[in-house]
Amino acid sequence: MNNEIMARAMSQIDYELIAEAYEVSAKGKKRGKIIRLLATAACIAVVAVSAFSIFSGEKIEVSVGGKAISNEPVALSTLTAKRSAQEDLCIELNMEADGKIQIEAIDGEISLESSNVGEKNIEAADSFSVFWTVKNPDKSREYTLILDDKTDLTLSFDESLNKWTIFKK
Amino acid sequence: MDDSAIIELFLQRDNRAISETAEKYGAYCFKISHNILKDFSDSEENVNDTYYKAWNSIPPVRPKIMSAYLGRIARNLALNKYKARYAGKRAGDEFAASLSELELCTPSSMNLEEEAQINELGRIISQFLHEQKPEIRTVFVCRYFNCESVEDIAKKFGFSQSKVKSMLMRTRMKLRLHLEKEGYYE
Numbered sequence: 001m002n003n004e005i006m007a008r009a010m011s012q013i014d015y016e017l018i019a020e021a022y023e024v025s026a027k028g029k030k031r032g033k034i035i036r037l038l039a040t041a042a043c044i045a046v047v048a049v050s051a052f053s054i055f056s057g058e059k060i061e062v063s064v065g066g067k068a069i070s071n072e073p074v075a076l077s078t079l080t081a082k083r084s085a086q087e088d089l090c091i092e093l094n095m096e097a098d099g100k101i102q103i104e105a106i107d108g109e110i111s112l113e114s115s116n117v118g119e120k121n122i123e124a125a126d127s128f129s130v131f132w133t134v135k136n137p138d139k140s141r142e143y144t145l146i147l148d149d150k151t152d153l154t155l156s157f158d159e160s161l162n163k164w165t166i167f168k169k
Numbered sequence: 170m171d172d173s174a175i176i177e178l179f180l181q182r183d184n185r186a187i188s189e190t191a192e193k194y195g196a197y198c199f200k201i202s203h204n205i206l207k208d209f210s211d212s213e214e215n216v217n218d219t220y221y222k223a224w225n226s227i228p229p230v231r232p233k234i235m236s237a238y239l240g241r242i243a244r245n246l247a248l249n250k251y252k253a254r255y256a257g258k259r260a261g262d263e264f265a266a267s268l269s270e271l272e273l274c275t276p277s278s279m280n281l282e283e284e285a286q287i288n289e290l291g292r293i294i295s296q297f298l299h300e301q302k303p304e305i306r307t308v309f310v311c312r313y314f315n316c317e318s319v320e321d322i323a324k325k326f327g328f329s330q331s332k333v334k335s336m337l338m339r340t341r342m343k344l345r346l347h348l349e350k351e352g353y354y355e
Contacts, residue, residue: 003268004252005287006275010313011245012291015237017298021310022197022236024325106334120342141266146331169330 060147061096064166069093073158073165088135089164090114091155095147100125107143107155108134137164172235179227186227187220194236198243204316205247205264206254215250219243244314264316270337271313274344276353290353297347301340308333309340 062069065077076091092114095101102123103110109118114131124130132155134143139157146152152169170189178186195216202215219242232238251264279286298306308326311317312333319337323330348354 003271003275004248005279005290006271006313007248007268008287009290009294010271011241011248012288012295013298013310013314014292014295015232015234015241017295017306017310018237018240018314019234020303021307021315022240024307024311025197025200025315104335104338106338120338138269141269144334146335149331149335150329152331152334 059098060101060151062147062153062168063094064091069153069166069168071168073156073167075158075161075163075165077163087137088133089137089155090131090133091166093130093132093145093153094128095124095130096127097125097148101148103130104146104149105132106146108132108145110145172232175235176227176231179224180231187224190220190223190235190239191216194239197236198239201240201243201315202247204318205244205251207262207264211250212247215243215247218246222246240314244316263318267312267316270341273341274348276348279353293348293351293353294344297344301343305336305340308336312337 064074067074095103100123102121105118105120109120110122110133111118111131112122112124112128116131118131118133122130132145134155137143137155137157139159143155144152145155153166154169155164155166157163158165170193175186175189175193178189198216198219199212202212202219203209206212206215219239222242223239230238276290279290298309301309304326308322311322311325312319317325319330319333322328323333326333328336
């Protein structure tokens with residue numbers, strides 16, 4: 001079992017913390033029915049807000065190697081995803097945003113220049129490239145980048161294509 | 170039945186202690202077990218093992234918080250089964266993914282055999298979590314104690330998955346800094 005030390009240590013956290021999380025689960029089940037009713041009413045509001053967002057220009061378009069990234073996986077070629085001698089993966093993502101956005105690397109690191117030291121969080125605006133580096137990626141795992149707290153970009157290995165792919169969630 | 174009544178049944182060695190525990194906490198213990206083991210029959214067996222261990226420990230133990238006491242037993246037993254199942258092999262499941270996320274925070278020099286060290290690390294993590302906002306620490310505990318998926322946590326709290334991932338990452342980074350201050354990294 002990898003990382004057994006942290007797994008065992010987490011078992012030893014205070015009872016109050018464990019009970020607090022239990023209470024959230026217990027209350028959540030009771031709230032569930034009410035939330036489902038409210039969700040129906042909220043749908044109309046959500047659609048209205050989304051329409052407003054589109055018209056007010058809040059959208060982020062991402063492409064890699066000239067291909068737009070959507071919820072369908074885009075396979076990364078050797079041109080779009082460079083491998084270093086240490087088997088690190090570096091992907092250049094081209095982004096078009098209306099205004100400033102925050103990009104957060106849940107996994108790996110990002111930078112606005114390929115030669116820059118990677119960071120976990122950057123802010124950029126309008127049209128720019130982001131270099132996403134994942135060190136020694138594990139083919140059994142998924143890796144995530146978050147755009148403006150709204151959209152996930154997911155890097156995942158496709159066994160059938162034998163390639164890394166990227167898609168929006 | 171409230172916890173004090175259930176504990177009294179344990180103390181009286183009344184078999185109803187198990188049925189009452191199962192009714193109140195069975196689903197919770199099963200959930201934790203299944204989040205780790207991902208197998209229905211293994212999880213059921215783990216829950217039964219949890220009741221057995223509770224029966225053998227109460228008395229002399231008198232749990233202050235029954236849910237947490239049982240949750241910890243269920244989790245530790247499930248960890249043992251998980252370790253035995255994947256001995257020497259690499260697991261690719263959700264639980265393994267959650268453990269990988271904690272690698273950032275893993276102290277560089279600790280001996281798994283030293284139970285006191287593990288307990289102390291748990292205490293330090295608790296200290297850190299108590300300093301966080303309730304929502305943040307509860308999301309952290311749901312992910313790394315209950316071993317719930319990001320998707321389930323997002324639904325439970327009414328957050329987007331992006332927000333949950335972001336919260337967890339920031340909390341892991343802060344935990345890393347906290348452990349550095351406590352001298353856990355050389």
